[in-house]
Amino acid sequence: xxxxxxxxxxxxxxxxxxxxxxxxxxxxxxxxxxxxxxxxxxxxxxxxxxxxxxxxxxxxxxxxxxxxxxxxxxxxxxxxxxxxxxxxxxxxxxxxxxxxxxxxxxxxxxxxxxxxxxxxxxxxxxxxxxxxxxxxxxxxxxxxxxxxxxxxxxxxxxxxxxxxxxxxxxxxxxxxxxxxxxxxxxxxxxxxxxxxxxxxxxxxxxxxxxxxxxxxxxxxxxxxxxxxxxxxxxxxxxxxxxxxxxxxxxxxxxxxxxxxxxxxxxxxxxxxxxxxxxxxxxxxxxxxxxxxxxxxxxxxxxxxxxxxxxxx
Amino acid sequence: xxxxxxxxxxxxxxxxxxxxxxxxxxxxxxxxxxxxxxxxxxxxxxxxxxxxxxxxxxxxxxxxxxxxxxxxxxxxxxxxxxxxxxxxxxxxxxxxxxxxxxxxxxxxxxxxxxxxxxxxxxxxxxxxxxxxxxxxxxxxxxxxxxxxxxxxxxxxxxxxxxxxxxxxxxxxxxxxxxxxxxxxxxxxxxxxxxxxxxxxxxxxxxxxxxxxxxxxxxxxxxxxxxxxxxxxxxxxxxxxxxxxxxxxxxxxxxxx
Numbered sequence: 338x339x340x341x342x343x344x345x346x347x348x349x350x351x352x353x354x355x356x357x358x359x360x361x362x363x364x365x366x367x368x369x370x371x372x373x374x375x376x377x378x379x380x381x382x383x384x385x386x387x388x389x390x391x392x393x394x395x396x397x398x399x400x401x402x403x404x405x406x407x408x409x410x411x412x413x414x415x416x417x418x419x420x421x422x423x424x425x426x427x428x429x430x431x432x433x434x435x436x437x438x439x440x441x442x443x444x445x446x447x448x449x450x451x452x453x454x455x456x457x458x459x460x461x462x463x464x465x466x467x468x469x470x471x472x473x474x475x476x477x478x479x480x481x482x483x484x485x486x487x488x489x490x491x492x493x494x495x496x497x498x499x500x501x502x503x504x505x506x507x508x509x510x511x512x513x514x515x516x517x518x519x520x521x522x523x524x525x526x527x528x529x530x531x532x533x534x535x536x537x538x539x540x541x542x543x544x545x546x547x548x549x550x551x552x553x554x555x556x557x558x559x560x561x562x563x564x565x566x567x568x569x570x571x572x573x574x575x576x577x578x579x580x581x582x583x584x585x586x587x588x589x590x591x592x593x594x595x596x597x598x599x600x601x602x603x604x605x606x607x608x609x610x611x612x613x614x615x616x617x618x619x620x621x622x623x624x625x626x627x628x629x630x631x632x633x634x635x636x637x638x639x640x641x642x643x644x645x646x647x648x649x
Numbered sequence: 650x651x652x653x654x655x656x657x658x659x660x661x662x663x664x665x666x667x668x669x670x671x672x673x674x675x676x677x678x679x680x681x682x683x684x685x686x687x688x689x690x691x692x693x694x695x696x697x698x699x700x701x702x703x704x705x706x707x708x709x710x711x712x713x714x715x716x717x718x719x720x721x722x723x724x725x726x727x728x729x730x731x732x733x734x735x736x737x738x739x740x741x742x743x744x745x746x747x748x749x750x751x752x753x754x755x756x757x758x759x760x761x762x763x764x765x766x767x768x769x770x771x772x773x774x775x776x777x778x779x780x781x782x783x784x785x786x787x788x789x790x791x792x793x794x795x796x797x798x799x800x801x802x803x804x805x806x807x808x809x810x811x812x813x814x815x816x817x818x819x820x821x822x823x824x825x826x827x828x829x830x831x832x833x834x835x836x837x838x839x840x841x842x843x844x845x846x847x848x849x850x851x852x853x854x855x856x857x858x859x860x861x862x863x864x865x866x867x868x869x870x871x872x873x874x875x876x877x878x879x880x881x882x883x884x885x886x887x888x889x890x891x892x893x894x895x896x897x898x899x900x901x902x903x904x905x
Contacts, residue, residue, distance in 0.1 A: 354889040364661040368743035376742040377733025395772035483773045
């Protein structure tokens with residue numbers, strides 16, 4: 338410890354101005370008598386959930402505000418909401434469909450690819466947003482008191498809103514390629530709900546990690562890119578894993594990969610030629626398990642450091 | 650101590666120590682960072698600063714308390730601890746409700762318009778949409794942002810620092826806080842805004858809140874506060890009526 342300044346010279350303090358001397362425990366007893374709480378203490382999990390529910394309007398309003406502010410500096414404005422995913426899909430189609438010809442043996446390759454890209458983008462951008470949830474809103478965190486989980490939840494919600502724009506584009510593409518609405522499209526709703534819960538959980542984990550170690554944000558893009566190539570966004574995992582070329586445990590791991598599971602569920606729901614035989618076994622149970630474990634686990638993990646966000 | 654007074658903030662023998670990372674040498678160079686990681690040795694230049702050394706006091710409903718002391722005496726650190734933003738290394742801070750700290754540096758959401766900031770700030774503080782709608786005009790008028798044109802619909806990053814600080818104060822002051830902590834926020838506004846904020850602080854006190862004010866403007870302390878705490882080198886030196894403590898403080902600073 339470094340002593341900063343020397344103690345001030347003893348001043349002639351008038352007696353009525355000198356700070357009162359308290360007996361040990363006197364102040365604590367005073368605080369207890371009037372029901373004061375310790376400042377900066379973490380609320381219980383139940384109280385935290387209640388506080389969060391109290392801020393639900395903040396969560397939704399913050400998500401919408403961020404969504405509209407996103408392209409506010411661009412001349413075309415909100416058109417980019419739909420243009421960005423479409424351009425993304427075009428780039429992937431050019432590389433993987435035309436140059437590398439990964440479409441071999443995949444019927445309806447364009448709907449297959451676009452669904453994969455949009456669903457993957459939902460997860461990857463939620464996680465990227467999560468790493469910036471605390472560090473990117475540090476002014477807000479330091480200025481106002483609110484349950485901090487509002488931020489990653491709100492940003493995940495923003496990504497869900499963004500996805501709904503993309504789904505509008507996806508429906509147009511599906512119609513253009515001869516995929517017409519049928520009852521199985523309704524399965525998209527539970528699939529997306531599970532994916533949204535999963536995303537929110539993971540982004541809360543990332544928010545806590547990146548709040549403590551900002552370097553995480555630099556690392557995330559590389560991890561995400563690796564994960565993308567392992568998730569069958571641009572090719573059929575089912576075809577790649579066919580035969581005995583890959584060891585059994587790799588096959589199991591790739592089939593349990595949450596991103597691949599959510600992508601496959603969406604393809605199964607929306608694309609005629611993507612049949613149930615291409616889905617890994619127990620796919621709904623796996624999806625629900627990921628959502629539950631990551632959603633609840635991520636929330637508790639984030640809450641455990643609630644009192645430390647924005648400090649220092 | 651009269652039991653008829655209700656305490657809102659009880660600071661019980663609080664010590665605050667924090668680590669300063671900026672003091673280390675060679676932080677910017679990648680090679681030095683690598684060798685530091687590789688050798689796992691104690692990072693040179695990380696210093697522990699003992700900013701607050703055993704401060705105790707109780708604040709009561711309806712009080713406005715000025716914190717005075719020379720630069721680096723621990724005033725802002727103590728405010729952060731009361732707000733729950735810095736952990737006390739020893740001792741405890743007990744508060745009634747959640748204190749709100751208003752600093753000059755806190756930006757809200759700079760890429761959003763002032764309008765959105767008012768609404769989102771209000772929602773974040775736990776106000777309902779109806780409450781915000783009701784008080785919206787009041788907040789904007791109070792901040793004086795629209796006095797020179799329609800600035801409230803511009804993104805907050807286009808505001809001058811004074812405008813930003815005024816809007817932040819207006820948002821935070823819109824809610825009735827049990828405990829409001831103000832760190833130099835008033836000194837950023839112009840004279841008319843300072844008049845308005847003084848009136849608002851008085852109102853908050855009458856609604857049985859407690860206001861803490863850190864300022865180097867001696868006049869604004871004596872005009873706004875009825876009690877003053879004088880911190881010097883992290884220790885509480887005097888505690889009493891604002892005018893008397895301020896007189897002693899002015900006498901002390903002149904002597905040096």
